[in-house]
Amino acid sequence: xxxxxxxxxxxxxxxxxxxKLSRLSEEAQEKAHLRSGRSKNIxxxxxxxxxxxxxxxxxxxxxRVNGVEKTLDIEARVSLLDALRDHLHLTGTKxxxxxGACGACTVLVDGERINSCLALAMQYEGREIRTIEGLANGExxxxxxxxxxxxxxxxGYCTPGQICSAVGMLFEFAAGAPSAVTKExxxxxxxxxxxxxxxxxxxxxxxxxxxxxxxxxxxxxxxxR
Amino acid sequence: MNDFTYxxxxxxxxxxxxxxxxxxxxxxxxxxxxxxxxxxxxxVERPEVLVDITRAPMAEVQELPDGGLRIxxxxxxxxxxxxxxxxxxxxxxxQAILHGASAQLRNMATTGGNIMQRTRCCYFYxxxxxxxxxxxxxxxxxxxxxxxxHAVLGTSAHCIAAHPSDMCVAMAALDAKVNVRGxxxxxxxxxxxxxxxxxxTPQVETSLAAGELITSIDLPxxxxxLRSIYRKVRxxxxxxxxxxxxxAAIRMENGVMSEVRLALGGLATKPWRATIAEQLLWGAAPSxxxxxxxxxxxxxxxxxRSGNAFKPELAKRTIEAVLAEITATExxxx
Numbered sequence: 001x002x003x004x005x006x007x008x009x010x011x012x013x014x015x016x017x018x019x020k021l022s023r024l025s026e027e028a029q030e031k032a033h034l035r036s037g038r039s040k041n042i043x044x045x046x047x048x049x050x051x052x053x054x055x056x057x058x059x060x061x062x063x064r065v066n067g068v069e070k071t072l073d074i075e076a077r078v079s080l081l082d083a084l085r086d087h088l089h090l091t092g093t094k095x096x097x098x099x100g101a102c103g104a105c106t107v108l109v110d111g112e113r114i115n116s117c118l119a120l121a122m123q124y125e126g127r128e129i130r131t132i133e134g135l136a137n138g139e140x141x142x143x144x145x146x147x148x149x150x151x152x153x154x155x156g157y158c159t160p161g162q163i164c165s166a167v168g169m170l171f172e173f174a175a176g177a178p179s180a181v182t183k184e185x186x187x188x189x190x191x192x193x194x195x196x197x198x199x200x201x202x203x204x205x206x207x208x209x210x211x212x213x214x215x216x217x218x219x220x221x222x223x224x225r
Numbered sequence: 226m227n228d229f230t231y232x233x234x235x236x237x238x239x240x241x242x243x244x245x246x247x248x249x250x251x252x253x254x255x256x257x258x259x260x261x262x263x264x265x266x267x268x269v270e271r272p273e274v275l276v277d278i279t280r281a282p283m284a285e286v287q288e289l290p291d292g293g294l295r296i297x298x299x300x301x302x303x304x305x306x307x308x309x310x311x312x313x314x315x316x317x318x319x320q321a322i323l324h325g326a327s328a329q330l331r332n333m334a335t336t337g338g339n340i341m342q343r344t345r346c347c348y349f350y351x352x353x354x355x356x357x358x359x360x361x362x363x364x365x366x367x368x369x370x371x372x373x374x375h376a377v378l379g380t381s382a383h384c385i386a387a388h389p390s391d392m393c394v395a396m397a398a399l400d401a402k403v404n405v406r407g408x409x410x411x412x413x414x415x416x417x418x419x420x421x422x423x424x425x426t427p428q429v430e431t432s433l434a435a436g437e438l439i440t441s442i443d444l445p446x447x448x449x450x451l452r453s454i455y456r457k458v459r460x461x462x463x464x465x466x467x468x469x470x471x472x473a474a475i476r477m478e479n480g481v482m483s484e485v486r487l488a489l490g491g492l493a494t495k496p497w498r499a500t501i502a503e504q505l506l507w508g509a510a511p512s513x514x515x516x517x518x519x520x521x522x523x524x525x526x527x528x529x530r531s532g533n534a535f536k537p538e539l540a541k542r543t544i545e546a547v548l549a550e551i552t553a554t555e556x557x558x559x
Contacts, residue, residue: 123277165329
């Protein structure tokens with residue numbers, strides 16, 4: 001029996017103490033189907049895995065990452081971050097705090113930035129997921145180029161999250177989304193105060209913020225052309 | 226994280242039916258996941274069934290016939306804060322939301338989930354600590370522990386955990402209503418009655434019945450000429466929970482405050498409508514002396530612990546500053 005053993009690879013196999021297979025009876029599911037009056041209101045798919053005398057409930061999940069459709073069999077408790085790193089081997093997205101505090105795991109979903117560590121992969125089926133690996137298009141994304149030119153990092157661990165976050169931030173900004181420091185009625189400008197506030201969800205322990213700021217401002221100009 | 230059965234519901238009825246099949250403690254609705262997934266990873270929440278409501282169609286903002294607004298429970302925090310009608314008619318709500326969490330989290334978190342989020346008390350989060358909210362009757366390590374972030378209003382001998390939401394402070398000030406649906410049908414709960422004081426039962430946090438789901442929030446039509454400010458005082462400039470937050474909306478008419486809405490965050494065990502202060506301010510002419518008196522009266526019942534004794538004074542000063550700014554004439558504001 002394993003209990004609360006945190007692992008990166010094979011995470012989904014090692015953290016169980018015991019397994020109760022689906023508390024939800026088939027009958028309950030059937031009743032819910034009937035009440036809702038639709039044929040496919042509830043989906044449970046279980047290609048179960050038998051391992052060391054235990055049964056693991058796996059879900060066949062289809063994720064669209066960087067424009068490519070990938071199918072994987074995972075447990076429901078696998079985060080989007082772990083699905084990307086450990087199952088799809090896209091290790092560009094980083095695991096920092098694993099509790100939504102540092103932003104290292106930031107990815108884009110339908111163009112919006114989120115913390116993939118607090119997302120269950122199951123919830124993102126059918127969504128357009130973009131990671132740091134999917135930003136370059138023949139040549140580096142303007143933000144990647146700008147981070148290099150302005151030394152927007154030291155150790156580089158927060159960088160994929162910073163860059164994905166900045167991509168989402170510049171999109172939000174261009175769409176006129178307000179921040180906590182935006183004055184209603186005024187012209188929206190990416191001032192220092194706006195940039196700091198809008199990027200506050202990404203921490204850099206090396207303190208490369210000055211370079212990060214310069215890189216984002218340069219990329220904004222390049223992308224506006 | 227414990228193992229669980231994941232079920233996806235594509236409409237409200239299916240979601241409510243599914244949850245109703247489960248013992249109350251064993252099942253949870255899953256929306257944005259920003260708080261629930263974190264709590265599950267820490268072992269605080271150990272649901273056996275998760276009913277994913279992400280795809281249930283509750284993500285609309287609609288105008289109500291009376292000029293109010295109906296906000297679907299699945300509307301993301303960022304979408305709500307940036308919605309043109311919210312920015313125009315309820316800038317207090319937009320501002321409050323934008324002062325909470327980070328952009329990434331606001332893109333995930335939902336309106337209903339924000340209302341249902343749990344306290345960030347570090348002893349609630351640490352399953353090796355004593356916590357009456359987590360395990361009723363086990364004791365409270367916060368009382369004589371690290372309690373700098375804890376509540377001074379609405380506390381009990383059993384719990385001093387602060388309610389963490391910014392959005393809810395604005396909703397309390399705006400007299401929002403919470404529409405819920407359960408097996409027995411639909412009902413509406415006044416925002417002030419939704420969250421409960423800890424008293425002897427800190428484990429019971431809301432007036433939701435078992436299996437009930439928040440479907441939408443109604444905001445009453447805003448009064449014309451209402452001016453509002455949301456001010457949050459915290460340990461860093463952005464992305465931190467409130468030490469003190471003040472949501473205020475006031476209408477000035479003929480030199481007096483003809484409508485006063487005041488709510489506090491970071492100070493209380495639930496989103497705190499400052500009714501004592503409001504009563505003193507309503508219909509009166511603004512003055513620094515009156516603001517001080519109102520703030521003093523609101524904070525008079527405060528019970529402080531070793532780490533949060535600074536909060537009543539900080540709250541009073543913040544309230545006074547916000548009231549002064551909001552009632553200042555246009556010329557004074559320059």
